[in-house]
Amino acid sequence: MLQYGPLKTEVLLQPVSGKALPVLRGEVIRIIQEEGEQCVDFNAFNLHDYKEYLGVSNTRSRNAFRVKKGDIIWSVSSRDRPMFVILEIAETCRTDLLGGRCRASLFDRRGYGLHTNCQDTLAAAIGEYDLTPDDVHDSLNLWMNTEWDSVGRYFTLQNTGRKGDYVDLLATIDTLSVAAPCGSGDLGWTSNFALRPIRVQVFEASDETLARVKEIERNNTGFKGQRTPEEFKVNKIKPDRELRRNPSYVPEFVNYPITNRSIQVPLSAEEVAKTNKLVAAGLGKDAGEVIRIGVVLWYMRNREPGRRSR
Amino acid sequence: MADSPSADGAEIIEVTFNQQQYVIIEKLKAEGHFGRADEEIIRHIFLEFLRQEGM
Secondary structure, X not given: OOOOOOXXXXXXXXXXXXXXXXXXXXXXXXXXXXXXXXXXXXXXXXXXXXXEEEOHHHHHHHOOOOOOOOOEEEEOOOOOOEEEEEEEXXXXXXXXXXXXXXXXXXXXXXXXXXXXXXXXXXXXXXXXXXXXXXXXXXXXXXXXXXXXXXXXXXXEOOOOXXXXXXXXXXXXOXXXXXXXXXXXXXXXXXXXXXXXXXXXXXXXXXXXXHHHHXXXXXXHOOOOOOOOHHHOOOOOOOOOOOOOOOOOOOOOOOOOOOOEEEEEEEEOHHHHHHHHHHHHHOOOOOHHHHHHHHHHHXXXXXXXXXXXXX | OEOOOOOOOOEEEEEEEEOOOHHHHXXXXXXXXXXXXXXXXXXHHHHHHHHHOOX
């Protein structure tokens, strides 16, 4: 376990409240089960540019439907940078990157009137930094024990969190981090039909945490597409809400138009027979397509740096 | 797409790559040990692919 810096901030979040806390590069935010069995929703923003925020779909596509110890939590695809790495995570903490945050209407339509919910809790918390309810984004869900079946139906199982369990996230950029006990838990297994407090601590950076950040930066930044607003063709945040067409705008699509080049490849009779077997097996529509797919697959498997086997 | 097969069953297969896929051929060309011509590199890599597929 890395040595963290001294404790900088500690808050106890009673149900159902949240707190936006600056967590700077190299610092660690620890989210603790004060009593256990409480689902936690987590949002985060670049402290210096709120348009860069935690990208749930980006994190999901780079890791899995669930994240685990050592996984990187990425910002949205327009920026595509590491925001956190999971340093420690209790084995009872089932993570979830599929479920949308709960919101008031879900409960009202079930007859419960105005009920606690993560959309409103997170919005109330980030308001301290002049962010609006529209700025709340999909949550990194912690201690959210979800499953799905073979046809994609999604459901929640009993919360497995225990008192004292925690998750440690190391910030790799300066962030505004927001944790909130989920407000839906008293009406389901999300938090086992109760609402409970959580504790949040922030530890200062240390030489060890900063060294880990630098390692992550070395391996995961500097790629095409990891853009800053200065690189955006349109980079001003719209001050008004109405959308109006800009008649002088000319889009610049990547590598557009797509062009093809044909190459004549000689194969022996035996090689043709093998290729045709793959056509028959459905790898491609014809021999040319099978060869193209084969070459690209070979390259992906044998030459792409750091590619996971799939 | 294949042209007319020769008497021994060998064929010339037309393989199409777009400019993004062709980057792969350029990278393999730069490695130097899969051949120099595009068709040579593609054939070599495809045979490697077949071998890895157990064919």
